[in-house]
Amino acid sequence: EKGGYKHFMAKEIAEQPVVLADALRHYLPKTGLNLPADLDFSGVDRITLIACGTAHYACAVAKYWFEQFAQIPVEIDVASEFRYREPPLSERSFAVFVSQSGETADTLAALRYCSERVAKTVAVVNVPTSSIAREADIALPILAGVEVGVASTKAFTAQLLVLAVMALKAGNDRGTLSPEQIAAHSDTLLTLPGLMNQALTLSEPIARLAEQLAEAQDILFLGRGPMFPLALEGALKLKEISYIHAEGYASGELKHGPIALIDRMVPVIVMAPHDRLFDKTVSNMQEVMARHGMVLLASDAKGLAVAGEGTWATLQLPEIAEPFAPILYAVPAQLLAYYTAVAKGTDVDQPRNLAKSVTVE
Ligand code: M6R
Numbered sequence: 001e002k003g004g005y006k007h008f009m010a011k012e013i014a015e016q017p018v019v020l021a022d023a024l025r026h027y028l029p030k031t032g033l034n035l036p037a038d039l040d041f042s043g044v045d046r047i048t049l050i051a052c053g054t055a056h057y058a059c060a061v062a063k064y065w066f067e068q069f070a071q072i073p074v075e076i077d078v079a080s081e082f083r084y085r086e087p088p089l090s091e092r093s094f095a096v097f098v099s100q101s102g103e104t105a106d107t108l109a110a111l112r113y114c115s116e117r118v119a120k121t122v123a124v125v126n127v128p129t130s131s132i133a134r135e136a137d138i139a140l141p142i143l144a145g146v147e148v149g150v151a152s153t154k155a156f157t158a159q160l161l162v163l164a165v166m167a168l169k170a171g172n173d174r175g176t177l178s179p180e181q182i183a184a185h186s187d188t189l190l191t192l193p194g195l196m197n198q199a200l201t202l203s204e205p206i207a208r209l210a211e212q213l214a215e216a217q218d219i220l221f222l223g224r225g226p227m228f229p230l231a232l233e234g235a236l237k238l239k240e241i242s243y244i245h246a247e248g249y250a251s252g253e254l255k256h257g258p259i260a261l262i263d264r265m266v267p268v269i270v271m272a273p274h275d276r277l278f279d280k281t282v283s284n285m286q287e288v289m290a291r292h293g294m295v296l297l298a299s300d301a302k303g304l305a306v307a308g309e310g311t312w313a314t315l316q317l318p319e320i321a322e323p324f325a326p327i328l329y330a331v332p333a334q335l336l337a338y339y340t341a342v343a344k345g346t347d348v349d350q351p352r353n354l355a356k357s358v359t360v361e
Contacts, residue, residue, distance in 0.1 A: 006342075007149065007338075007342075007348045007349050008148040008149040008349045009149035009151055009153060009241070009334075009338055009348050009349055010338060010348075012147055012148070012149050012153045012154045013153045013154070013200070013331065013334050013335060013338060014200060015145070015154050016153070016154050016157050016196050016200075016331065017192075017193040017194070017196040017197045017200070018193070019143070019144050019145065019154045019157070019158055020157060020158065020161055020192050020193050020196065020327075021193040022143050023142060023143045023144070023158050023161050023162065024161065024189065024190060024192070024193070026143060027161070027162060027165045028165060028186055028189060028190060032182075032186070033165055033168055033169045033172065033182070033186070034165075035140070035165065035166065035169050036138055038120075038138065039120070039122065039138055039166070039169065040173050041070060041072070041094070041169065041170035041173040041174055042173045042174055043092060043119075044072060044092060044093060044094050044119065044170075045072075045073070045090050045092040045093055046072065046073050046074070046075065046090050046092070046093040046094075047066055047072050047073075047074045047075070047093065047094050047095075047096060047170075048074075048075045048076075048077070048082075048089070048093060048094070048095045048096070048114070048118070049062060049063065049074065049075070049076045049077075049095075049096045049098065050076075050077055050078075050079050050082050050095065050096070050097050050098075050107060050110045050111075050114075051078070051079060051097065051098040051099060051104075051107055052078055052079050052080065052099075052104050052106055052107055052358065053152070053236065054100075054152040054155070054156050054233060054236060054237075055098040055099055055100060055104075055107075055152070055155075055156075055159060056076070056077075056078050056079075056098075057156070057229045057230070057232050057233040057236065058098055058156055058159040058160050058163060058233075059076045059096070059098055059163070060076050060228075060229035060232065061160055061163070061226050061229045061230065061326045062074075062076075062160070062163035062164070062166075062167060063076050064225060064226040064323065065163065065164055065167035065226070065323055066166075066167045066170055068167075068323060069167045069168060069170060069171035069176065069177050069185075070167060070170035070171045070173075070174050070176050070177075071174065071176045072170060072174070078106075079097075079104065079106035079107040079109070079110040080106040080361065082110045082113075083106060083109045083110045083113055086113070089114060089117040089118050090118070091117070091118065091119060092119055093118045093119060094118060094119060094120050094121075094122060095110075095111070095114040095118045095120075095121050095122070096121075096122045096123075096124060096163075096166075097110065097111045097121065097122070097123050097124070097125075097132055097136060098123075098124045098125075098159050098163070099123070099124075099125050099126075099130070099132050100125070100126045100127070100142075100144075100147055100152055100155040100159075101125075101126070101127055101130060101356065101357040102123065102125040102126065102127040102128075102129075102130020102131060102132040102133050103127070103130050103131055103132065103357050103359050104132070104357065104358050104359070105358065105359050105360055105361045106358075106361050107132060108131050108132055108135070109361070111123070111132055111135055111136060112135065115135065115137075120137045120138060121135075121136045121137045121138070122136055122137065122138045122139075122140065122166075123135075123136035123138070123139045123140065124140050124142060124159055124162050124163065124166075125139060125140075125141060125142065126141070126142050126143075126144050126147060126155050126158070128141045140162050140166075142155060142158035142159050142161070142162050143158060144158040147356075148349065148356075149348070149349045150240070150241075150349060150350060150351055150354050150355070150356050151237055151240055151241050151334075151337065151338075151348070151349075151351070153237075153330075153334045156233065156330055157196075157327050157330050157331075160326065160327045160330070161189065161192070161327065164185075164189060164323075164324060164327070165189070168182050168185055168186065184321075185321075185323070185324075188320065188321040188324050189324060191320070192320075192324070192327055192328065195317075195318045195320055195328050196328060196331055198317075198318045199317055199318070199328055199329075199331035199332060200331060200335075202315055202316075202317075202331070202332055202335060203335055203339075205315065206315065206332060206335040206336055206339050207335075207339040207342070207343075209296065209313050209336070209339075210336065210339035210340040210342070210343045211343050212267075212294075213244075213267055213336065213340045213343070214242070214244075214340050214343035214344045216244055216265065216266065216267050217244070217245065217265065217266075218244070218245045218246070218247075218261060218266055219235070219238060219244055219245070219246040219247075219266070219267045219268075219269065220235075220246070220247055220248075220249060220258060220261070220262075220266060220267070220268045220269065221234040221235045221238075221246065221247070221248040221249070221268075221269045221270075221271065221333075222248075222249055222250075222251045222254065222268060222269070222270045222271070222272075222281065222284060222285070223248070223250070223251060223270070223271040223272065223281070224250060224251045224252065224272070224277040224280060224281045225275070225276075225277050225322075226323060226325065226326050227271045227272065227273070227325060227326055227329065228248070228249075228250040228251075229248075229326065230248075230271055230326040230329055230330060230333060231248035231249065231250075231269075231271055232248035233248070233330065233333060234246075234248060234269060234271065234333035234336065234337070235247050235248035236248075237333060237334055237336075237337035238336065238337040238340060238341075240337075240351050240354060241337055241338070241341040241346060241348050241351045242337060242340040242341040242344050242346055243344070243346060243351075243352075244340065244344075251270070251272075251280065251281045251284040251285075252280070252284065254284050254287065254288070255284075255287065259287060259288070259291070262288055262291040262292075262293040263291065263292065263293070264292045264293075264294070265294075266293055266294065267293075267294045267295075267296060267312070268285075268288045268293045268294065268295050268296070269296045269298065269336065270284075270285045270288075270295060270296065270297045270298065270299075271298050271329050271332075271333065272285070272297065272298070272299050272303060272307075273299060273300055273303060273317070273319070273320065273322070273325040273329070274299060274300050274302035274303035274306070274319070275322045275325065276322065278299075278303055278306075278307075282306070282307045285297065285307065285311075289310055289311070294312040294313075295311040295312050295313075296311065296312055296313045296314070296315065297311045297313075297314050297315070298314075298315040298317060298329060298332050299314070299315075299316070299317065300316065300317050300318065300319045300320075301316060301319070302319070304316055315332050317329060317332065
């Protein structure tokens with residue numbers, strides 16, 4: 001049932017263009033944004049996004065979208081912290097719970113805490129019959145199909161897609177995005193399956209680079225803007241299946257500490273599409289190169305033309321409009337983790353000490 005792939009994770013990474021195409025057919029049909037009418041953001045004063053692990057990083061990316069598109073204050077938190085903090089909540093707010101399994105104990109407890117305190121609870125889940133789906137006021141399935149690998153891959157990009165469509169709806173409901181802007185962003189989302197197919201052709205060069213990454217003790221991931229949470233996700237994916245210590249940082253934080261780690265032995269993976277913040281990220285990258293760090297720059301043709309020189313390696317992604325780049329760059333981040341783990345010979349689908357669904361806190 002691995003469909004000719006060596007691991008479920010490889011199969012699930014490769015499935016993403018089809019998974020996103022399915023989710024797009026549902027959430028972005030020709031008639032426009034397709035979300036329940038009662039998911040109306042017009043009177044909402046705050047959105048709280050709660051999850052664990054990879055799903056939390058999907059929320060962290062979505063914060064950029066909700067703020068930019070809908071001008072709503074957004075709070076994100078890991079469920080295990082949120083639930084015991086017992087934070088004050090506004091009756092006019094929405095609380096959104098993101099979970100592949102829909103059974104994560106901390107996320108479910110956070111949902112129960114919110115249910116009587118906010119205007120609406122929304123579940124973004126892969127398993128439609130799960131506890132989180134059943135207990136939320138509104139459940140939005142991500143339509144990713146069964147995910148077997150403990151390392152979450154297709155569920156992450158499908159979560160991002162649903163959150164992106166929600167953020168566009170929020171912009172629509174609040175009048176902060178024009179119909180033209182919504183159409184332009186929707187068009188970008190619709191290009192994702194094709195762009196992801198192109199990104200998947202990076203498997204071979206990534207497998208070659210992974211031979212060297214597998215030798216590392218520590219690996220850093222850097223990103224800015226919505227690419228910062230993707231750096232966190234890239235590091236989580238790598239550490240959970242290859243057991244190599246990895247950290248994600250906001251590029252601008254480099255000189256506030258982590259740059260002290262840099263030497264010839266530390267690979268630094270920079271996820272930087274040629275966007276508005278590109279020059280800033282490149283100057284951080286050059287600080288790493290000046291200290292002989294091994295920089296791997298993932299960017300598009302424009303970015304690599306400007307900044308590819310002198311790096312240890314480059315990966316060329318297709319161009320994509322700014323806010324949605326994390327969905328596309330998730331593919332090389334996942335492939336880097338996968339092939340590094342394969343090079344190390346670890347158990348990719350069943351990494352030590354981890355369970356697919358964390359139903360105890
Ligand atoms: O089922 P959930 O999405 O609620 O699970 C949350 C985390 O346990 C999960 O994303 C975990 O971090 C993955 N192993 C990451 O690949």
